Amino acid sequence: MNSLTKRTVPKLIVLLLAASLLAVAGAACGGGDDEADTTATTVPAATDPPQATDALPTPSDDGDEPPVHEEDEVAFDAASATITVDGDDSDWAGIEGATVSLEQIEIPEGVDWDEPGALEPINVVLKVASDTDNIYVLMEVPDDYDFVADDANLSAALAVMFLIDPAAGPHMGATDDDLEVGLGMVDIWHWELGCAAGALSGGGDPGSGDDPDCNFDDEFATNPEEREDDGGGDEIVNAAAENSLSGVWAHTASASGAGAPGAWIFEMSRPLQTGDPQDAQLASGGTALMALAYFDADETATGWTDTGHLQSAEVGWIEVTLP
Ligand SMILES: [Ca+2]
Ligand SMILES: [Ca+2]
Ligand SMILES: [Ca+2]
Ligand SMILES: [Ca+2]
Secondary structure, three states: OOOOOOOOOHHHHHHHHHHHHOOOOOOOOOOOOOOHHHHOOOOOOOOOOOOOOOOOOOOOOOOOOOOOOOOOOOEEEOEEOOOOOOOOHHHHOOOOOEEEEEEEOOOOOOOOOOOOOOOOOEEEEEEEEEOOOEEEEEEEEEOOOOOOOOOHHHOOEEEEEEEOOOOOEOEOEEEOOEOOOOOOOEEEEEEEOOOOOOOOEOOOOOOOOOOOOOOEEEEEEEEOOEEEEOOOOOOOOOOOOOOOOEEEEEEOOHHHOOOOOOEEEEEEEEEOOOOOOOOOOOOOOOEEEEEEEEEOOOOOOOOOOOOOOEEOHHHOOEEEEOO
16 A cells, blocks of 8 residues: 555545555546547446556656546447347346446535544446437446435435536536536436336336336436536426436345345336437437446445445546447
8 A cells, every 4th residue: 555655636546546455347448548448447248347557657668658647537438329228237238338446435524514424336238229319328236235215325326427517517517626616507316216216117107207106317407516407496496397217226145134235226218309408318429427326325334425436536537428
């Protein structure tokens, strides 16, 4: 641990130590290449174990390497495919994605946010595909099985975020320079597991992002403290709220009961174009800027907290090029 010097930013140290110590796949650390693909750690198949990668930046031999960036940018190409949203990841087997490091935010001083429980950073797998009409997202999280149907905080939860306004930061519209200042609107798929494995979640009444049955909500935010269901909120009127988001989850060890080690499979889809100003509008050949969050039920004795989630914003927006 003490071999790293303070020249590297502390958050990068945390990230890199986690990747090397845990011997799991680290997010790419390409040192700021222009070519998108070279910065992504590709993963050949959802069921393959993560491959250890060279996560530490190496000193330059010849002096012409670009400077090491503070953040490990992640960028990759989405596949052209039509995916069946059923919690079975076999249709992603031939699709490459990226390994993304998630870690807790540093709570700013002076805010009245909940005190989180401590969690180690984790590496999750993100894969994206699209066809003529829809975007498909697979997020696989290595964590034990915790699902309590009537207590969302004692179950896993997740968020998939997309940039809407170009200036929006990856911390729900803010950046870590000031987590309380939103710079633009982001689109959030927010899933607190209200229905069982294998059940189709999402959707609800037109004009609202709320999913009253399974709690897979279509939301938006302008900063970490201002998050609402599409069409909701006190001040923003949005009669065009569209809510056909859908998802199915599974866990590889659900048959073994609570606490069993394994991986979550979250399979999700939505139309590329929704006509909803509180959604990212996506198109073939375009770029989706994404961020991820995972809420671990083991964070505290009463489950996860709003502030303690593991999230990807420290690597900036994840850049996904659509086919
Ligand atoms: Ca599937
Ligand atoms: Ca929507
Ligand atoms: Ca939305
Ligand atoms: Ca856990």
